[in-house]
Amino acid sequence: MTDTRRLILDRLRKHAIAGDTSYPAYSHPHAGISDLRRSFQSVIESVGGECRYVADLEAARKVISGSEILTAAKTICSHVKEVAEGNFDAEAKSDAHQCADVDLTIVRGALGVAENGAVWVNADPLRHRALLFLSENLILVIEGRDIVPDMESAYARIDFTRLRSGYFISGPSKTADIEQCLVIGAHGAKSVLVLVVG
Amino acid sequence: MKSHARLAAAFLKQEKRAHWHDQALWYVREKRDRMAASVPDWEALRETAQAIKRHALANLPRYLEEFEQNAAARGAIVHYALDPAEHNRIVLEVLKSKNARLVAKSKSMLSEECGLNEFLERNGVEVVETDLAERIIQLAGERPSHIVLPSIHIRKEEVGEIFHEHLGTEKGESDPTRLTRAARTHLREKFLAAQAGISGVNFAVAETGAVVICTNEGNADLGNSLPDLYIAVMGVEKVIPKTKDLGVFLRLLSRSATGQPISAYTSHLLGPRPGQEMHIVIVDNGRSEILQRERFYKAAFCIRCGACLNTCPVYRRSGGHSYNYVIPGPIGTILAMHRDLKKYKDMPYASTLCGSCTAVCPVKIDIHRQIVLWRNEVVEAGHLGRAKSAALKTATLGMKRTRLFRLGGWTVRKLLRSLPPFVFNNRLTIWGRSRDLPKMPAQSFRAEYRAHSKSKTNLSESGLNREGRS
Numbered sequence: 001m002t003d004t005r006r007l008i009l010d011r012l013r014k015h016a017i018a019g020d021t022s023y024p025a026y027s028h029p030h031a032g033i034s035d036l037r038r039s040f041q042s043v044i045e046s047v048g049g050e051c052r053y054v055a056d057l058e059a060a061r062k063v064i065s066g067s068e069i070l071t072a073a074k075t076i077c078s079h080v081k082e083v084a085e086g087n088f089d090a091e092a093k094s095d096a097h098q099c100a101d102v103d104l105t106i107v108r109g110a111l112g113v114a115e116n117g118a119v120w121v122n123a124d125p126l127r128h129r130a131l132l133f134l135s136e137n138l139i140l141v142i143e144g145r146d147i148v149p150d151m152e153s154a155y156a157r158i159d160f161t162r163l164r165s166g167y168f169i170s171g172p173s174k175t176a177d178i179e180q181c182l183v184i185g186a187h188g189a190k191s192v193l194v195l196v197v198g
Numbered sequence: 199m200k201s202h203a204r205l206a207a208a209f210l211k212q213e214k215r216a217h218w219h220d221q222a223l224w225y226v227r228e229k230r231d232r233m234a235a236s237v238p239d240w241e242a243l244r245e246t247a248q249a250i251k252r253h254a255l256a257n258l259p260r261y262l263e264e265f266e267q268n269a270a271a272r273g274a275i276v277h278y279a280l281d282p283a284e285h286n287r288i289v290l291e292v293l294k295s296k297n298a299r300l301v302a303k304s305k306s307m308l309s310e311e312c313g314l315n316e317f318l319e320r321n322g323v324e325v326v327e328t329d330l331a332e333r334i335i336q337l338a339g340e341r342p343s344h345i346v347l348p349s350i351h352i353r354k355e356e357v358g359e360i361f362h363e364h365l366g367t368e369k370g371e372s373d374p375t376r377l378t379r380a381a382r383t384h385l386r387e388k389f390l391a392a393q394a395g396i397s398g399v400n401f402a403v404a405e406t407g408a409v410v411i412c413t414n415e416g417n418a419d420l421g422n423s424l425p426d427l428y429i430a431v432m433g434v435e436k437v438i439p440k441t442k443d444l445g446v447f448l449r450l451l452s453r454s455a456t457g458q459p460i461s462a463y464t465s466h467l468l469g470p471r472p473g474q475e476m477h478i479v480i481v482d483n484g485r486s487e488i489l490q491r492e493r494f495y496k497a498a499f500c501i502r503c504g505a506c507l508n509t510c511p512v513y514r515r516s517g518g519h520s521y522n523y524v525i526p527g528p529i530g531t532i533l534a535m536h537r538d539l540k541k542y543k544d545m546p547y548a549s550t551l552c553g554s555c556t557a558v559c560p561v562k563i564d565i566h567r568q569i570v571l572w573r574n575e576v577v578e579a580g581h582l583g584r585a586k587s588a589a590l591k592t593a594t595l596g597m598k599r600t601r602l603f604r605l606g607g608w609t610v611r612k613l614l615r616s617l618p619p620f621v622f623n624n625r626l627t628i629w630g631r632s633r634d635l636p637k638m639p640a641q642s643f644r645a646e647y648r649a650h651s652k653s654k655t656n657l658s659e660s661g662l663n664r665e666g667r668s
């Protein structure tokens with residue numbers, strides 16, 4: 001393996017790339033989004049998700065308790081106790097496979113991106129990151145002040161120094177692999193609700 | 199091996215399917231256009247993306263080492279493989295070391311390139327493709343016909359039949375939602391039973407050692423988070439210097455690929471999850487050679503978005519299986535030629551050279567220019583067929599001598615007007631099989647030009663305007 005490694009690295013040193021090969025200085029903000037909140041919401045809706053703005057956690061709790069998803073869900077795993085109690089403690093399970101039947105998972109997102117409706121979820125606080133993809137439905141709770149315009153500003157805010165895994169999640173899991181017909185709910189969540197607090 | 203022209207002709211015989219294929223891909227191309235137009239700095243983003251690639255690939259040894267160190271510091275085990283054989287052997291050894299017999303695999307063009315699935319199956323490992331399209335293809339025993347939409351050539355009724363046979367869905371079922379649900383149930387079982395996950399990589403960040411994977415279905419994410427063993431396979435060219443650069447590439451990738459603002463899931467993995475073993479296999483397989491070729495190195499900038507396939511008038515109308523290389527379309531052409539000039543010699547001719555591929559490519563690869571240059575190489579190497587060679591030689595002869603050219607032009611103008619069409623439109627004349635000759639003009643361009651110059655002051659008199667040729 002070390003031989004292969006050296007061989008490959010040596011070969012790569014002999015490239016023919018011409019022109020300016022310096023690292024570019026750049027910044028390409030997604031200018032022109034006049035209303036971050038509106039844009040964030042409408043992109044999420046366009047990718048098959050739902051986005052609601054609420055004043056505080058209490059209001060978020062009301063939205064969730066009145067939602068169809070919660071009423072239909074039997075197994076609920078909540079990591080945001082202020083908005084829902086839940087009845088399934090994933091943290092107590094030693095193996096992610098034991099979370100296979102979770103109907104609804106509620107977690108916090110660290111930020112939302114207005115240009116593409118993505119929510120950044122740091123999975124490190126969770127014992128089982130697989131929960132994010134096993135769960136039939138997902139509710140992501142973010143703070144209103146954490147909506148940024150674009151990916152450039154999003155990455156500027158994410159600290160990778162100690163991170164082990166993080167995900168941008170934009171709407172529910174989906175596929176168009178059968179004749180380009182959009183079907184929501186491929187392997188991951190069949191629905192994603194983003195609650196923006198404040 | 200059948201030529202592209204023959205395979206394309208076979209594809210086009212099924213007229214309805216061919217038309218649907220063309221339309222479906224054009225629809226994706228249009229979505230891409232709308233998305234590109236909605237990003238204010240789109241062209242500048244493409245420029246920057248290319249500049250980053252240019253820099254990263256010119257300094258690849260340094261960045262690979264940085265990536266490797268950072269990934270290792272996070273607990274990932276990094277391997278290098280020179281060719282498919284080494285790649286496959288490493289993957290098998292790792293799987294065996296953990297006694298993994300069932301693998302949940304996510305889409306990876308690299309593993310197609312290496313023939314990984316067949317190799318593992320031969321060695322007693324069951325590989326289940328978990329991307330819906332890939333699973334359809336795998337059950338049908340075919341190969342992908344597109345790098346992003348692998349089953350774009352298969353109609354829903356056929357998916358219904360495949361699923362009826364393998365997953366036990368009802369006979370005649372062709373509803374995409376119900377078929378997708380059946381696949382979800384079937385694949386969920388596999389995910390839960392698999393002892394290992396394998397996936398490709400979209401980007402590897404040198405600065406942090408992060409591996410970044412984009413999917414819409416969430417399959418790669420289940421595959422890399424559930425099992426206790428996860429193997430990421432990547433080409434050397436996937437490394438980018440900084441986290442910040444993801445902001446450029448991710449903004450371009452999904453918009454170019456499927457016209458989405460971003461894929462549903464973008465996973466960033468820095469080392470294994472607790473209790474897991476994570477391996478990263480970095481593969482060369484000819485990439486270093488591409489980077490050493492002056493006129494062709496940009497082919498290695500590709501981020502596999504598939505936009506050049508969706509826009510290509512030849513790809514859309516001939517289908518991915520008409521190209522003999524594992525990667526079809528414009529990018530497949532310029533990659534295949536590095537592999538085997540002789541074997542794939544017909545691929546550069548499966549192009550109109552319209553340049554649409556170059557116009558949409560998010561990293562601004564000069565795709566159509568490279569295709570022309572490859573034609574050049576094919577001719578130089580003497581791989582052009584006898585008929586085409588003879589025609590080209592004759593043309594060269596004529597073009598080099600003014601008198602001969604004039605005489606030729608005159609003869610053709612006179613002759614073709616009086617000859618009956620079957621002389622041209624017959625089976626022996628390749629060009630005339632599906633084309634008619636244009637109407638022959640009364641006089642040569644030279645003569646028209648002279649007339650035009652004389653009456654510059656009164657254009658309408660020259661008659662050029664009326665014919666719309668001025």
Ligand code: SF4
Pocket residue numbers: 499500501502503504505506507529555558559560561562563565
């Ligand atoms: S060559 Fe360009 S357009 Fe084609 S797949 Fe690669 S990145 Fe996309």
